[in-house]
Amino acid sequence: MVFLGGLLPLVVTAGLVYAVFRIVSANQRAAGAGGHPGGTDGDLRDQVIRLFRLGLLFIALGLAAEGVVGLLAAVLPRPGELARDPEQLAQALAFTIVGVPALVGLAQWTRRRLAADPEESWSPVWAGYLTLTLLTALLLVLTNVSLTLQWAVDVEPFDGEPLARALVWGAVFAAHWVLSRRRPLVDAQGAAEARTPWYLLAGSLVGLVAGGTALGDVVQVSLRLLYDATVDSDVLAGAGSASVRRAVAAAVPAVAVWLWFWLGHTLRAPRTERWYGYVLLAGVLGGLGTTLIAGGQIVFGVLEWLFGDPDAATASAHFASLPGPVAALGVGGAVWIHHRHTLATTARHRTEIDRIYTYLVAFVGVVVCTAAVTLVVAAFVEAVVGTGLAGSVADPIVLAVTFLLIGVPLWLVFWRRAEANAKADRSEVRSPSRRLYLLVTLGLSAAVALVALVVLLTGFLTDLTAGELAAETARRIRVPLGLVLSTAAVAGYHAVVYRDDRRSTAPPPPPERRVREVVLISDLTPADAAAVASGLGGRVVRYTTANGVGPRPDDDALAAAAEAAAALTTGRALVTVRHGAIEVEGLQA
């Protein structure tokens, strides 16, 4: 009886799903028979029903998959298990009992809709469902394959649950991959469209982030072992190769995901705007950012040891943290270079993508340079007024020099390249990439300068009004002061460049009118003659041969006459109008 009572909520849920299914199916049949499938109301209703159905399908799929995972895990060994919680098995059974029939019913419904209505497979709701499910399955497979491989490389005991989860969600992934590949790529009108599907970009991003992180971990632990073996003799105890094996187990599935999505599919997909967006933002900017941060850490570590105030007493202890930044530098650099090369085209001229890359890197350089100048000013103030109660003046200077060493060469190389191109080809000056770079840099730096100025004045005036103006005031406002100076310099420089660009691309001024006097001889009425004369420019001397007997020339003829008069170089023009015809000739002054 208790068992039946426990099943009651499941029966109610299943009944509800079935009732909704029947009602919506009946409505759709009615709409198909005599309704208005093409109407707006029908479209909206179809979208709502689709959203509801696919939302339910996603939930049912999750319930069914996790139910089956629980059942499989119940029969597979778990580590260190002395007894099993019966509630876990009951929950797995409940998930399966509710989830599997709901999944089958909703999947059948969806399959019928896909067969009956071509719009179903084009719809964004269907695309969203496929992408969401594919990504969910991908992340679960990735994590659980990695956990299972930990056992395979002998760093963790066997655990049946990750294996079960990897298998079940692997099947979900495979099914939804096939469905995604079958989905036609068409536009709103149903015509074939060259497009990079979102699921390929999202999968590539997951592979890039997971693979990059995991490979960085492999490099780091490997370098750490080599460092310990060659430099650091104070290692008391260590896990030996376990760290490397653990990192490799995490990296293998992550790299496989990246190779599958990026190298196998996305790289060959149509190079659309979103494709370039992914490569530039995730690949180039992500790789470059990682490289710069890691490079900065290495440079700072070296400079701190040479000129700063390091905490560690020995070089081996100070540089023991070096494998991390070196690993990030290697992986970030590889990601940057690889994605930069994928942007390369066979075009002989400089493309807009080349420009975007140049200005993107130049922008990163500007940001780092701005930070460098800010830190230089702050370090200078700190050196002059002292560091307060504790701290070293050497480390802020070392940090500022680090930013300078990273930022200045980066910005100089890419900005000089952009400037050289702008001088050689005026289309560079008019390019959207350059304009966007200038406007964003100008706008952002001006905004930051204003905010920093407010902070600076607030700090200064607070101490001034309290009668506490002292060296401590300067120390406290050193960073906003540095920001004001650096961002103002950046804004000023880019404002000048922007102004020069606008000047160099402005349309040429109209040619100076050289005809100073026009002699108009016509058969027009005085009013018509005055109107014709006003369009010719210069001083007009009018002579009328007959008292308003001729027709007025049409507008096209008048415009042609004005143009002809303007082109004369004689200083005087003779214009004759007779029977509506107009003639222009030069008169020697």
Added chain:
Amino acid sequence: MRTAITIGVPLAVLVLLVVAALVASRRDPVTYAEGTPEAAVQDYFDMLIDHDAGGAYDLFSPELQSRCGRPSSAEIDYLTIARVVLQEATTSGDTATVRVAVTQDLDSGPFGSGEVTNTETLRLASIDGRWLIDDLPWPYFSCFEKGG
């Protein structure tokens, strides 16, 4: 060709690096003279790395063992110690203090965040010519109950 180079070369370097690291990991660790505080701490961390809580407990002094019960190995299953570096060892009569940097691998999934290093201090006492841990050491924060 470009794609093959920009992917193949880094992967080849990575494989070489991993192989070199695996070879380096076979190197015997530094051994400290028998009967020194450093050797006792080394034994203790070797036990923790092997998840042998009982063996580590045997390195506690009788006084500490009288206060704290023996933990099970399941209690330290979560530990993923990658390396322990000796920072400082000071001896004063029959007591000693050993400071070490313990590096642990963090979450080892594909989005794992690498490792974390903490400094830990162990206090030891020389009892019958043998250095034993005399104060509850890392990773324990409180004693297990006797007989529990």
